[in-house]
Amino acid sequence: MRDTEVRVRTHIVQRVAIAPGRAALYRLLAIVLALFTGGLFLLAVGFNPFPVYGTMVQGAVGSASNLREMVKIAIPLCITSLAVTLAFKMRFWNIGAEGQISAGAIAASFFALNYASWPQPLLLTVMAVAGILAGGLWGLIPAYFKARFNTNETLFTLMMNYIAIFIIQLMREGPWKDPHSGFPKVPMFEKSARMPQVLGVHAGWIVALVLVILVYVYLNRTKQGYELTVVGENENTARYAGMNVKKIILRTMFLSAAIAGLAGMLQASGADRTLTETVAGGVGFTAITVSWLSQLNPLGILIVSVLFACLDKGSGTIRSVYNISPSTSEVFQGIILFFVLGAEFFINYKIIWGRKGGANQWTH
């Protein structure tokens, strides 16, 4: 074959489908590579990677108390991922879960701080309802503007985050400031406003498990879930079928934000036992990763959010045991995420490498 003028370029094509076994292999490979590269990094900063990895696993699931701490991290992550999944399924980019969590926590704290004398079951119920409504309304604002004026929900929900977080700061330094404390903070909740413990972890984990099932059923089995999927996939067809698209946007976004609001209430009442400005603490953003990594599948969300919590808890442990600086352990976490997310790219796309030569050299 003669040389040709035209050379093949390296390019990327989308895969039509991939065998499940192959996808699993890629994911496994990604984890191995992640551990290997992470190990090189640890070596470079002066640690023997093997005991560090061992400590990480130990820190995440090695003892009952570590396990409980890990679950505590997983609860808000799982619930918030379920929340944003509802919106994402409708192709509504709700990146305002941080704000919705905060709004829910603020509303719940209002009752926790002012009505601590109520009986615990009543107070917790009221707090939960308040968190759900406040979160939902916080999300309804951008949804209304999207439905009415077609504003960009990405910017809108993002900006609402800062408003909610600054409201917490305002309350902390003003009306809700703890009078017995030197520096500005909200007082600890009374016992009546704290989530009870079940198996050593606050009862939010039960709520999370129930929500996994509810969201799964809602998306896959109900009329409303069907409607929001159609709106997400094809708004024209939704209008064609006589759906009230605006109403569906408002309803779905309210539900999405309401679940995030509930996560905020659980975090304040169950984990923090007070209101802090880090009540969301980035969970609203991590939830976006978890949600997509799980391909918007509620059962997948449960698994992925537990794995994320393990990673988080494990690197927290190596931080304290080996006196590794927080930024070092974050780089380490980043390396692992890089490979795991990178594997998804290779599962969805394949790369065709460029080479010189004639058409008979094509192989895939």
Added chain:
Amino acid sequence: MELRGLSKAFGTVKANQNINLTLYNGEILALLGENGSGKTTLMNMLGGMYAPDSGTIHVNGRSVTIHSPADAIALGIGMIHQHFKLVDILTVAENIVMGTRGDRRSRAQLNEYIQSISQRFGLAVDPSRKIYTLSVGEKQTVEILKVLYRGSRILILDEPTAVLTPQEIDKLFAILRKMRDEGCAIIIITHKLNEVLAISDRVITLRKGEVVGTVNTSDADARSLTEQMVGRAVDLSIARPEPVNPKPALAVKGLTVQGTEKNKALCDVSFTLMSGEILGVAGVAGSGQRELCESIAGLQDSCAGSIRFEGEELRGLSPREIAARGVAMSFVPEDRLGMGLVGSMGMVDNMLLKKYQEQHAPLLDRKPAKDLSNRLVDRLSIMTPDVYTPVKRLSGGNVQKVLLGREIASDPKILITAYPVRGLDINSSMTIYHLLNEQKIKGVGILFIGEDLDVLLELCDRILVLCGGIMTGLVDAKNVTKEQLGLMMTGCSLEGGDRACAIPR
């Protein structure tokens, strides 16, 4: 250009098998084949979109590898797609040079150069005009200029006549002949047999990814070509049963729709659709057909007029309200996956779309939709792995059967179909015509938006002609010629006198 043993498979589907094809300079080659016969795959391999699995491509005696559209252009292969790829707000000249490098000519020089190409091939268009001011035919001229400017000597045209009036088609063919005489090699893909016979020198027929025949056009006729394409004799005649006991079904009066800009997309359109008739709508693409369909279906706001069904005013109602009033109306939109179906969902979930609102429980019952899907698969012989396969993976003909099947299954009294055979091969098209006739005999009033005038003339009882949103004619299909329709489509009414389109498009 020569192709030797070209093959391409997608998974287990062999899209192209051992294709041998020779294209000579100075000839027009027609490529014929049903949907899914591998025409598009073959063209995409030449255009650099796909890489062949095996086989070689030779251009001017040299073996080449084409791996991107840029490579194809470098080899002098120019593709003209069915859908124009032009930037509306830029000028003709700007669109032509876009994406090319190293041309340092000034605007004036460029315009001059483009005009020199235009004159050589008889392509009349002013390089300094903006694209949005051009007619569809002129836009196509720009597409051709674009590939000529890039020095292409091999032209591939994919369904170039789909959006043109008969007069514009004649013009296009004149241009193609001129280019052939200048020594260009041209491949034309089309479904319309009379065009194949009119323009080509040779015809190559593909079936199931293989070349099944090469004939000189002078030795072929419509019947023999169809037989070769389908593999058996096909009755090409379209039946037109007489309407039985026609009664007014849908009365449209003075319907006016505001367009996206200041002008009106539809202006004072009046007609009465009878039960048991097929009323065709002819017109150049974008003459208000979409607005007409969507305003009747309740998807588009109209600003004046009335739409009455059995005395009930439908104008201003939403699709759900129309259905709630017991109006049995079905609408098959032109872009099936853009409106009407959800591409990523399977047949079952797409069947649900029409009826799910009648279910009152919050939980969905998918059983009736599944039964309906299975019935349709049997009755319309829809080719799908199963009823849960995303419909966007089905071929165009099958997608249309899914949509039309669902709409017919709801027992409509009025059926609005926009370009129901667009992109479908002869066999599937005949099936669709047959289905429409079946409904017609049942007494359904059918509004048929069409683009192939031959089909409109054969299938419809009456034809309404739109030009720029104005009704320029409502004629009996038996007493009108294609040429007369063509004239009405460009704004002349049948009574003579130039009723120019008052609305600029």
